[in-house]
Amino acid sequence: MRYLLRRLALFVLALAVISAVVFLALRVLPGDIATIMAGLNSPPERVAALREQLGLDRPLIVQYGDWIGGLLRGDFGTTMLTGQPVASVVGARAQVTFPLIILGLAIAIAIGIPLGCASVLATSARARGVYQAVAIIGGAVPALWGGLILILLFARGSGLLPILPASGFPQGGWQEPAQALASLVLPALTVGIIVGASIMRYTRSALQSVASTGTIDMAMACGMARRQALIRVGLRLAMPQLVSVIGLTFAEMITGVMVIENLFALPGIGSGLVGDLGHRDLIAVQSELFMLAVFFLVIGLFVDLTHRALDPRLGEDDD
Template identity: 40%
Template sequence: MGLFLLKRLTTLLATLLGASAVVFLVLEILPGNAAQMLMGPDASPEAVAALASKLGLDQPALQRYGQWIGGLVAGNMGESYAYSSPVLDLVLERLALTVPLALMAMVITTVLALLAGVYAASRHNRWGDVGVMALAQVGIAIPNFWFAILLILLFSVKLQWFAAGGFPGWTEDSGGGLLQALQALLLPAVALAVVQAAILARITRSAVLEVLREDFVRTARAKGLSQRAALWGHVLRNAMIPVVTVMGLQFASLLAGTIVVENVFYLPGLGRLIFQSIANRDLIVVRNCVMLLAAMVIVVNFVVDILYAVIDPRVKASDI
């Protein structure tokens, strides 16, 4: 197990380093000047050059990359040009909304997908299977931002059960509370979860059907085990490796997908921060936020690799 973890950790660190280089390079070659954006179009070249020097934008790219990586290792993301505030504080403040939103969407995705996938597999080639897969196909075809607008029209405008946007905060001091905060995140979480649940339901169905054809399932059924007990007690666990793979990728996708949905519901999360920073040409915020999202994707994949070994020890043995 130790060698398995060491290999995975080495891959994790190498991938993080490669991702940081790509993020820095892509943002470096983009046109535009942050100092010019802050000073305005009427600023003199001397004033723009002075501000660029103050911000360190006149330094060589390799030197700035080294300073950025060193700051990330030390927990220092620098200071935002537009907000005049440490980037770390801005990111932590916005993550307090984005991470719970993604987790809520992932819980909804997992529950809906597992129930629908197992149900469809247990009724293979019958009306239940056809109906669930038809709904899943519709769910895959729906863009989450368009579905978010439909949810607002139905539950906020028509029924008036939920607010159309905004976030009251997690505490009563901020004017909200836990219940109000969860209520404000419910519609965005559903909008994010629908497409992902449809995809995961199809993967779950395929994986369960494949395991149902195995000899040990027929043996368990022949010994008198009920279909429900066989499905949930034996089949689902053996079908979980492809399901866990997709779940890991989907959670990373949900974190990135909040950029659009947060703007639809006017939520002050990480996605809205990235959107505003792009508009303000605040590249230091954009760079750190994109790197954070990339790191989350990489770490999630690392966790999925570890879960492989927990679910199926043969994966660990074959790797060693």
């Protein structure tokens, strides 16, 4: 309970610091924020009206207090481009981004953990070299290049096996589940292969660390074969470390898929954030950045608590 309360206190403190950083970051940009949003060639009357509309003519502390008060009420502001609430816009984009991340992470886990285990179980130097080359090459492939290769192989209209959509998302969203899922397959494969190579390296490293402690030898002395000992004992002991890696990878992927969303023309959070920056909708960007920061912190808190639950030895530090 003490640990949970301490982590929650740090969580709230981190939120306060991040909100201040995000708020000030957009106000220390060169030039006047109202001029930037209105356009450099806008007349002074338009700039003055926009500054008054957004409350930019008031002291910074008052602007910050109004923004935080709105956040506490669930009001993240409205977009200048469409006049829609930022929360609803981000929610619609999340219906694309989060399924993409979940599907990509599932592919990465399905690739990375078995190949990581196989690389440790390999007995010949040649096989270990092949697994190491797969991990290095898979992790070194740029997301843009990997996505283009998959488009050339499997996309309708240009691929050798034209079986999947090359870009876009159904207008009806998940009301057309088959089409929506099909549109995410190629992007998820692109993400999954690259992230899977990283998870493969982490899995191999974690299993090798467990094996170096003599735990695997003890399991083999109890009658297990080496394969059984590594999978049933070693992988279980390495699981807390892998959960931490996978959880943090999940959080990082929300911005890591930005290139993929733009390549496949998906209306997700990353591409939407780039679009809002391009349209100079900085007030919406402010709230969107804060929402992303909250997501990162929530995932970090969840990973810490899960890691602690899987490895009770961490609780000994508080005794």
